[in-house]
Amino acid sequence: MDTNPTVVQAKRVKLDEIQCSDRLSNLPDAVLLCILALLPTRDAVATSILSKKWKHLWAFVPYLRLDEFEFHERSEFMDFLERALALRSVSSLKGLTLSCKVLDDASRINSLITRAISCNLQELSLSLFDTAQPYELPASVFRCQTLVEIQLKMSCTLKFPCSICLSSLTILSLESVTFMDDKSTSDLFSCPSLKELLIKKCYWKNLNLVSISAPKLKKLIILDGPARGRAVSNVCRVQIKGVNLKLFVYTGRLLNEYSFFGSSTKHARFYFHHIDDAGLDLVVKHEYNLLNGLSNVHRLAFSDGFLKDLACKGELLDRLPTFPNVTRLSVRRVISLNCRVLQMIFEKSPHLDRISFKRGPRMKISEVLDDLHSCYLARLKTIRIHTFHASVEDFFILGLLLKNCVVLKQISLRFTHDEMEIEDLERLRTLPRSSKGCGVTLFFSDNRVMEL
Secondary structure, eight states: OOOOHHHHHHHHHHHHHHHHHHHHHTSOHHHHHHHHHTSOHHHHHHGGGSOHHHHTGGGGOSEEEEEGGGSSOHHHHHHHHHHHHHTSOTTTOOEEEEEEEOTTOHHHHHHHHHHHHTTTOOEEEEEEESOOSSBOOOGGGGGOSSOOEEEEEESSBBOOOSOOOOTTOOEEEEESOBOOOHHHHHHHTTOTTOOEEEEESOBOTTOSEEEEOOTTOOEEEEEOOOOTTOOTTOOOEEEEESOEEEEEEEEEOOOSEEEEESOEEEEEEEEEOOOOSTTHHHHHHHHHHHHHHTTTOSEEEEEHHHHHHHHHTGGGGGGOOOOTTOOEEEEESOEETTOHHHHHHHHHOTTOOEEEESSOEEOOTTOOOOHHHHHHHTTOOEEEEEEEOOOHHHHHHHHHHHHHOTTOOEEEEEESSSOOOHHHHHHHHHSOOSSTTOEEEEEOTTSOEEEO
């Protein structure tokens, strides 16, 4: 019997590993599949060498996640991709995530996508690079009755089939795609079960009139990319028809014209990129048109770019629509309390009583708050300032708000550091408040909360 301590210890370690492996193998297949689903597909396949039980288990993992950049050679990746799909159980594949270059293998990749679609696929995520122009995915992708979610990230002109039938699709995400024609794009944006639509940094230059009319759509997010090099005259009209949105978000230059017809929106956020150029007249026109379509919102958020655009065309301020349902307003970046556009938003929103400043309101200490702004501030019940530095100017602004907001119930300040000087805390506690029941809550960067 070997009594060498080193050898004995090595044997114990090996025995422990075997016992641990046995305990893992004894788990129910459903549990093991959940574990394998957390691994990259390549690592999940590697478990097939552990034992007979593990040999084919990976083939029942419901999701395939394949990324070319995890392989040293492209040929190795393509061979692995083909084997992984060929060995799959037809009934077990729910989701495919594929990220790779296309190059000269378009037909090969498309045939593999078709194979995945034939497995009654529910979720498809494709990030394809170095593609031909235009690129055409298999028609089966756009006629699959089991697909619930599609994500496409493709820096190319994407040709959709003339007939699109995605009856189960609820989530659609498109990134960097250049749309090719009005009809197929409108058909894709109007699937009967669609609930969420994300259009990120896509290009509309080939389009004239597009309709978004998915009857169950609840979330519409459009994040336009840079408008450099785009002709101002090249405008696409986007008509949003018969939808009842919970959330509408737009970020970009607003060179396209967005119109709402028979639609409603609960919460709208738009962050316009202000640029002083020849297209300003067109952009402001589109902003007014969009606002008119969103006049029934309950919550409104916008950026300083929007305020700058409207300020440049002051003669249009009186034509702002009325927002009878708006109760909450959020302003991104810095804004002066004396901003005329902000005044008009208050005037047009009779029930507005909550406001959030993402970067904090601003005013020169020598500046006087005019009577109109004092009047509108008097309606506010809740104020949030997301960036509070405890500077002299910050305390000046805070003092104005506490003085003029006579029915204020709560003001929340997010401090930018972990600790605040004792004298600053004392100053916060002792600032005069016109509203006797007003509470002040201080949030620190380390997530601590203090009531003052």
